[in-house]
Amino acid sequence: MTAPIICNNTAAVQAILDSLVTQHQFDPAQIRTDLESLEHWGKDWTKHFAPAPSAIVFPKTTEQVQALVLLANEHHVVLTPSGGRTGLSAGAVAANGEIVVSMDKMNQIGTFYPADRMVEIEAGVVTEQLQAFAESHDLYYPVDFASAGSSQMGGNIGTNAGGIKVIRYGMTRQWIMGLTVVTGKGDILQLNRGMVKNATGYDLRHLFIGSEGTLGLVTHAQIKLERPPQDLTVMVLGMDNFSDVMNVLSAFQAKIDLTAFEFFDSVAIDKLMAHGQVQEPFESRTKFYTLLEFEAPYEPIMDKAMAIFEDCMEQGWVVDGVMSQSIAQAQELWKLREYISETISVFTPYKNDVSVLITHVPAFINDIDHIVSTNYPDFEVCWFGHIGDGNLHLNILKPETLSKDDFFAACQVVNKYVFETVQKYGGSVSAEHGVGMTKKPYLHYSRSETEIEYLKEIKKVFDPNNIMNRGKIFDVE
Ligand SMILES: O=C(O)CC[C@@H](O)C(=O)O
Numbered sequence: 001m002t003a004p005i006i007c008n009n010t011a012a013v014q015a016i017l018d019s020l021v022t023q024h025q026f027d028p029a030q031i032r033t034d035l036e037s038l039e040h041w042g043k044d045w046t047k048h049f050a051p052a053p054s055a056i057v058f059p060k061t062t063e064q065v066q067a068l069v070l071l072a073n074e075h076h077v078v079l080t081p082s083g084g085r086t087g088l089s090a091g092a093v094a095a096n097g098e099i100v101v102s103m104d105k106m107n108q109i110g111t112f113y114p115a116d117r118m119v120e121i122e123a124g125v126v127t128e129q130l131q132a133f134a135e136s137h138d139l140y141y142p143v144d145f146a147s148a149g150s151s152q153m154g155g156n157i158g159t160n161a162g163g164i165k166v167i168r169y170g171m172t173r174q175w176i177m178g179l180t181v182v183t184g185k186g187d188i189l190q191l192n193r194g195m196v197k198n199a200t201g202y203d204l205r206h207l208f209i210g211s212e213g214t215l216g217l218v219t220h221a222q223i224k225l226e227r228p229p230q231d232l233t234v235m236v237l238g239m240d241n242f243s244d245v246m247n248v249l250s251a252f253q254a255k256i257d258l259t260a261f262e263f264f265d266s267v268a269i270d271k272l273m274a275h276g277q278v279q280e281p282f283e284s285r286t287k288f289y290t291l292l293e294f295e296a297p298y299e300p301i302m303d304k305a306m307a308i309f310e311d312c313m314e315q316g317w318v319v320d321g322v323m324s325q326s327i328a329q330a331q332e333l334w335k336l337r338e339y340i341s342e343t344i345s346v347f348t349p350y351k352n353d354v355s356v357l358i359t360h361v362p363a364f365i366n367d368i369d370h371i372v373s374t375n376y377p378d379f380e381v382c383w384f385g386h387i388g389d390g391n392l393h394l395n396i397l398k399p400e401t402l403s404k405d406d407f408f409a410a411c412q413v414v415n416k417y418v419f420e421t422v423q424k425y426g427g428s429v430s431a432e433h434g435v436g437m438t439k440k441p442y443l444h445y446s447r448s449e450t451e452i453e454y455l456k457e458i459k460k461v462f463d464p465n466n467i468m469n470r471g472k473i474f475d476v477e
């Protein structure tokens with residue numbers, strides 16, 4: 001039997017911190033225990049749990065991470081990995097006296113392999129930093145989202161982050177050619193070493209991608225890069241029926257390779273306009289909006305897009321539309337979608353991040369719409385998401401008069417119906433934000449009991465003392 005974990009045993013934490021400095025070349029500046037730091041590094045963007053870590057440690061090398069993991073095992077103290085802390089499922093929240101392992105000081109871009117179109121990075125590299133590096137070599141890192149300026153690659157790998165270009169380029173997983181990890185046991189493993197072809201049995205790299213730091217810590221990654229897209233053109237279309245959103249998606253996808261197909265509703269537009277940072281796309285409001293993007297380096301593609309657009313108007317699916325004529329205009333239109341999450345954050349939204357097969361989206365949305373209008377008659381609901389890949393972000397906005405706890409409790413009651421519907425369509429209770437703590441109680445709607453037992457067994461192999469991000473995804477006895 002493993003010894004019990006004593007999360008907030010200050011003596012044990014202090015013994016670890018002392019040992020890091022005296023035995024493992026940690027500079028005292030690599031350790032913080034002041035209240036402000038504990039508050040800052042102890043939480044992500046979720047508002048459900050109060051941060052309460054014991055200390056924040058900033059390793060600089062894989063060996064320092066290993067030393068910390070070995071000490072945590074010895075002293076039975078839990079570690080919480082921390083990247084840019086932009087997560088929305090409380091995967092990086094340390095609420096129980098954990099030591100937070102921040103990758104902020106491991107933020108270097110390493111060797112570039114032009115022939116392999118690949119670059120080695122440390123886990124603390126910020127997404128935008130990698131994107132800029134790729135651009136400086138006439139290449140492209142295509143995984144993108146509104147938080148790219150803060151999110152770190154280690155966190156993106158931990159949650160298999162998705163974002164706005166998944167319809168064309170897939171999730172983070174697709175771009176990870178290799179990983180260096182320190183397992184929960186304290187072993188350093190080099191997984192796949194960047195190769196495209198490597199048929200030597202289980203590919204452990206893929207276990208670590210999306211494992212939310214519960215198996216160990218990613219310290220380095222080898223990232224594939226892509227040729228940059230050419231002449232991206234953006235269209236924003238307004239429509240009054242959700243089924244028309246899907247008609248438009250099918251019409252475009254039949255003839256053009258889209259790089260994005262995003263959707264949002266008039267509540268999102270209301271909030272954006274009230275915030276005042278973006279321009280109204282059309283003179284009159286419509287109920288739904290889609291933003292689609294495609295490469296248009298040649299005139300015939302543009303002609304094709306215009307013809308599809310006109311056809312959508314004739315069919316009565318689209319009420320209004322606008323197309324970018326320059327990069328600046330395309331960027332301006334993107335703000336309509338990218339600013340939504342931050343704009344509505346003042347309403348302490350209750351977040352759902354669900355997905356189903358695109359085939360099931362219309363029926364699924366109908367069911368969810370019914371649940372929401374029956375159960376939330378008094379709450380404002382904001383619909384948006386990456387509908388082109390089947391991912392819907394359903395945000396319920398807190399009325400000012402209701403306390404956070406009462407509001408979350410009310411939403412949790414309705415969750416049951418939302419997730420039963422997800423289950424009915426064989427969908428996911430977390431499409432791209434991870435499970436963390438907020439979706440932990442609902443994991444069983446997407447993963448069978450038997451499957452969860454396998455997950456727990458895998459966790460035990462890599463982290464027998466359950467010191468890695470304990471209490472995230474599922475609980476292990
Ligand atoms: O805030 C949300 O619910 C979604 C955040 C992000 O995934 C997005 O697509 O903007």
Ligand SMILES: [Zn+2]
Nearest residue numbers: 163386393432
């Ligand atoms: Zn999203």
